[in-house]
Amino acid sequence: MSPVYWEMVGALAALLTMFGFVPQILKIMRTRSVEDMSLPMMYQFSLGVFLWLLYGIYLHNRILIVANLVSLACFVAGIALYFRYRSQKAGQQEPAGGAS
């Protein structure tokens, strides 16, 4: 297969994973519930994605750079939402059979 085809595969991969956490962010904003989310998961991804970003800069690979910049922003947003709704939760009683 031609290099152009493979660059499209890489670009599609980058698009999907760079915005991969967006559905989770939208769900958190909708339900305002983060009880089942793992904070260490978001920390670990944030640090890992930051190092991928540095590695992408070293390789001069634009796909790695842009993809991991966006991913990092998504995970940081997830962490911010976690603390926003986590602390909210602590101050209120969860209703029986809460949001599905």
Add this chain to the structure above:
Amino acid sequence: MSPVYWEMVGALAALLTMFGFVPQILKIMRTRSVEDMSLPMMYQFSLGVFLWLLYGIYLHNRILIVANLVSLACFVAGIALYFRYRSQKAGQQEPAGGAS
């Protein structure tokens, strides 16, 4: 900085992100609760990571290949756990002030 140093940055990035979903999987296994998890998020990451794997094979980049193989396994495990505990949840009433 030397190329060896940068390869270590890439390897550490790969280690962190390839196992990035593991804390979430452990939390699901502990709480048996997946209500706040986004299934589209896990589908999107799985497909994206699969395409990164193909792109890594094209580039002959071992870090991309191994990292995305492990990531894919983690997200598939997450999806399996989601359906396991999601269907369990449907058959029982959630207690007030459920697991934190």
